[in-house]
Amino acid sequence: xxxxxxxxxxxxxxxxxxxxxxxxxxxxxxxxxxxxxxxxxxxxxxxxxxxxxxxxxxxxxxxxxxxxxxxxxxxxxxxxxxxxxxxxxxxxxxxxxxxxxxxxxxxxxxxxxxxxxxxxxxxxxxxxxxxxxxxxxxxxxxxxxxxxxxxxxxxxxxxxxxxxxxxxxxxxxxxxxxxx
Numbered sequence: 001x002x003x004x005x006x007x008x009x010x011x012x013x014x015x016x017x018x019x020x021x022x023x024x025x026x027x028x029x030x031x032x033x034x035x036x037x038x039x040x041x042x043x044x045x046x047x048x049x050x051x052x053x054x055x056x057x058x059x060x061x062x063x064x065x066x067x068x069x070x071x072x073x074x075x076x077x078x079x080x081x082x083x084x085x086x087x088x089x090x091x092x093x094x095x096x097x098x099x100x101x102x103x104x105x106x107x108x109x110x111x112x113x114x115x116x117x118x119x120x121x122x123x124x125x126x127x128x129x130x131x132x133x134x135x136x137x138x139x140x141x142x143x144x145x146x147x148x149x150x151x152x153x154x155x156x157x158x159x160x161x162x163x164x165x166x167x168x169x170x171x172x173x174x175x176x177x178x179x180x
Contacts, residue, residue, distance in 0.1 A: 029058035038132035054086040080106045100172050105164035
């Protein structure tokens with residue numbers, strides 16, 4: 001009789017745990033990685049640089065309020081996603097990456113911009129097929145700086161302001177990191 005009580009208690013705990021996990025907000029995520037190159041004017045010559053861009057999109061799925069309580073619920077339109085981009089930059093002729101920039105922003109779809117740098121100055125580049133094009137006439141406005149991160153705003157070609165948080169910008173010359 002005692003074993004039946006233990007088995008019943010264990011099954012009850014599993015059932016309650018399963019129901020509570022099923023009640024969490026549904027979420028989804030996608031991760032992509034691509035390699036691009038860009039050219040930068042170093043005063044007396046054009047220098048080609050290679051970057052590896054990892055994009056991670058994660059969002060909570062919001063369901064339509066009209067379908068609340070139904071088994072098959074429709075998704076609500078315009079779910080904002082948190083986009084995290086990690087950019088590794090190779091500034092020289094070796095196979096190792098020399099810089100790493102990690103930044104995040106919220107958007108419905110991942111924007112086609114990345115951050116690159118030249119002498120520790122951040123620049124916005126737009127993805128164009130296999131290459132990146134640095135936007136010369138763009139102005140990054142600094143919104144907020146903390147000890148470990150900075151928030152910037154720039155306006156894209158459609159006039160939409162995009163606010164993003166630079167979580168990390170560091171040189172990685174002495175670290176062993178995956179090569180291209």
